[in-house]
Amino acid sequence: MDFTDRVAIVTGAGNGLGREYALDLGKRGAKVVVNDLGGARDGTGGSATAAESVVAEIEEAGGTAIASPASVTDRDAVFAMVDQVMSKWGRIDILVNNAGVLRDKSFAKMELDDFQFVLDVHLMGSVNCTKAVWQHMRDANYGRIVMTASSTGLYGNFGQTNYGAAKLGLVGLMKSLALEGAKNNIHVNTITPVAGTRMTEDIMPEQMLEIYSPDKVAPAVVFLASDEAPTNTILGAGAGGYHAAHVTLTKGIMLREQERTAETIAKRFSEIVDREGETVPQSGSEQGALVMGRQGEIS
Known part of the structure; x- marks a missing residue:
């Protein structure tokens, strides 16, 4: 798949999955905006170093990239990032909403501020970025947007009520956006990755981290960012396995x-x-x- 002249924004691209997406898109000719606040796993702190390091990798491989330290929770900073990209390259073809944080605790022990913050980063962060590029994609009659959900959002996981709520919310966002974007050739899909990253390094043994390396998810995201991408699809990826998830409806019964x-x-x-x-x-x-x-x- 050739992405020459395409412009892609990848959030949370300083490490892990986002880094792999950015590197693969850059290798295939896309101009890549490597967005990363550079904070810790729980969202605290910040540094441009991580994003700049990935930019250097893309450039060393012959690609084109710029770094953005904008927090996806900062609406003004996100719109400023998009304005900068439009001024520099005149288009935005691809958005991969990948930025995320973890603040895991059982619901009984979780502070509501931690619940809200995870929603703000995953769900509203994706909303902010998508809103910032949406009209540009409509004007161009082209767009590829990838949301990042998870098995927790689809199926649940102990100690991750905040994360699960945000991730399933992204599926609902994707489904309505896919309908609204159809007439303008904007395809919106969701990736549900299972990967060994700093998000999972303390819950996966070392051997599992190797089996679930982030590079094995990247092909699925590159496909969802391509001209050939479907729309309104939930695509799972991890450890070399790729599958689809569906929200289904049983036949049920009708009662008088x-x-x-x-x-x-x-x-x-x-x-x-x-x-x-x-x-x-x-x-x-x-x-x-x-x-x-x-x-x-x-x-």
Whole structure:
């Protein structure tokens, strides 16, 4: 895949997954904005060193890149970064929303400030960056945006209620943006990576860190950033495995008025959750249409 003349912004690109994405895109000809606040895993502190180091790697390999230390939570700084990119290169084709932090604790022990901060970085940080590039992509009738969710968002994980809420929120953001961006050739997708990075270094043994190295996720993100990218897709990647996740709808049951009681639902719950014949609606209105289409069963 050739990204010559494409301009890509990758957030959280100073280390780990983001670094691999930036390096791969740069190697393939994209002009890359390496965005990284340079803070610790919990979001504290900050330094431009990490982003500048990745820029140096891209340039040493013959690519073109600039560093940005803007925090994705700072809306003004994000818009200023985008203005700088437009002034320098005149276009923004790709946005990879990868920046993230961890502040793990069980919900009983978690301070709400820590819950809010994780939402601010992952969810609102992605909203800020996406809003800043959205009109430029609409004007160009081209855009590729990648959100970063996780297995925690899709399936849950103990001690990560804040992280899970933010990550599943990004899936919802992606699904609506994919619909809104379709007429302007803006494809919006989600990556759910499993990787050995500083985010996971204290929960994965060393052998697992090697198996789940970040470079094995990068091909999936590069694909989602390409001309060939689908839209409204949740793509999982890790350890050389690639798979899709879906938000599905079971066929369920239709109840006549006299049957619509909690007791009936309890009695027939196994039928409601039966996955035979389940579908994958492509919009919320499609779910409603499926139900409306079955009104004849109870009339």
